[in-house]
Amino acid sequence: MRFLNRFLTVSSADPDDTRRSRLLNILLAGIGILSLLALAIFLAMIFFKLTTWENSGLLVIGSIITVVGMLVIYLINIFWSERIAATIFLGFLTFGFAFSDTPEQVAGGRSLFVFAIPIIMASILLAPLSSFVFSTISSIIISVIALSIDSIPNIPAIFGFFVIALVSWLSARSLEQALKELRDINVNLDKVVVERTQALAESLARERIEAGRHQAILNSIADGVIVFDKNWNAILANPAVKSMLEIPIEQVEGKNFRELIQQPGLSPRGRGLLYAMMEHETQPPSFRIEWNGRTLSVSAAQVYDMRNDTNVNIGTVAVFRDFTREAEVEKLKSTFVAIVSHELRTPLNAILGYSEMFKEAVYGPMNEKQVNMAERIMKNTTRLLGLINDLLDQAQMEAGKLTIQMGTVKPSELLEALHGLMDKTAADKNIRLTSEIDPNLPDTLNGDAARLQQILVNLVNNAIKFTDQGSIRVRLFHPDENRWGIVVSDTGTGIPQSELPHIFDTFRQVDGAATRVHGGFGLGLSIVKQLVNIMNGEIEVQSLVGEGTTFIITLPLAIPEQVVVKRS
């Protein structure tokens, strides 16, 4: 079959030419084989004396000429031009048919129809329009033959030839058209396939580069990064994880979070925090854990599928940062502050005591100026002690050592003690300090009395600092059955709107001038906020410049037994 195909194939740039020459080859082969068969039959008949050379010699010669003719045309078709080959073939057929019968039959009898064959073939083998050429040639041939035998040319036959030519032309043309369209479609399809393949290859290459880049970034991050799917199975971990958690990456990837946190190097508290991170959707932005003697800061971010706007959680990225050094420095700093504060308090206590002794005239009478001076020493010493207490509290909070200890608290006692501590300071500035308790508030509450006292003192102290005239009002209220609260409002200078977000920051006052005028580190409010946070409460502030400031604290009536806070 392959051989036959090659035998029949003529290479050409035009697919139509190829098709035509192939078709011609098939016809040549068919006719050639038929002629060979006819030759063989005639020769056999002559050999077996069924006929004589005189009767069939011409047929034998005709067959030989046909076979040779087909062969010659085939060679022309293959090596020269399929058009010339086709023209010769069709001419050969037409003229062959002209002499295949008696002139009478050719001009107007039974042999007329054979001329239809080259006419139809011409439209397929040469070009659609060439069937008209061959219908003209056939018409001329039959007319010449008719005239040569003194007959009238057969007009209906000539008309018939042209009708056949017309039909052949139309069908060949539409066939060629259809084939052309099909080829165009094929060409376009090929182009599309090539383009798509190219695009796919490019995007694959790009993706590979991107992935490589991402991997390189991930590998070079000093923080340990583990990516979990939505079922908390680790799907990716970077090399920093290995050095930080001391687990080979192969042992991280594929493991479930629950398995990972069973590592022996992890502190029980850290395990609890990590477990909480997994269980709760909401979590602090970061927290610290102890792992193999290292302090690690852990933060986790949920990954949401942003496509389709469905916001489906598809996993979590956990980042571990080595905080060991920072934690050590922080601890040292806190210890340092605590020791220094403690050591500072003792001599300050001595100064306070001695100045009191002056004031009380322990060693003999003092004049008014001396008493006044002793009072000033006492006042400044007390202020210094207050600052040290603030620093100490701040240091304790930073070291995570500040705890609240629950007990019973009587609201009335809180306010009584507050007045005892602050009345004089307020009176010195001619400010009225008033207080009231919501009648619905229970007589006893759960809480840390000392810390609540500290909150009240800090807020009132702050109010006194920033109030030059008017009053300070303290109210204990009961907004609903689960909560109670503290309101401290003053008629002071107020806080500009732009500063409100920062007033709870450590070491911050509304402006530099305030520090000089009012003193203090600006730790008071920061400590209040942190204490309120430890107590699971909330604090808010409302302020109008020139009219005053109101702090509102709400606290749960039931607070967990023991809360230890770690600075996040």
Place this chain on the structure above:
Amino acid sequence: MSELALIIEDDEDLANIFAEALRGVGFEVEHVADGKIAEERLISGTVPFLILLDMHLPHVSGGELLTKMKQDERFANTIMILTTADARMGEAYSDQADFVMIKPISFVQLRDLTSRLKPKNQ
């Protein structure tokens, strides 16, 4: 004869101030600056009417001294005033002492308190 007040305090100045306050009220004052020496002093000698005990002492802590005294019958009637800078520690020992004073301790405050505690001498 005036009652004996024992001040166990390692800071010389504070001891001095406390002593002045107590003397001002009329106590006879004795001072020990070291936990170990205080421990030895408490074994023998006059049982004080009042002890002002600092919790933070060299060698033997105020807490240990307090625990020992609590087990000693001789100190059953002695008034115990703890002094400490640490409010938490003060709270922790509050049930073992008669009074807990958180430093800074005011001269006047101590004088007024001890004045109330001292029996009126005829």
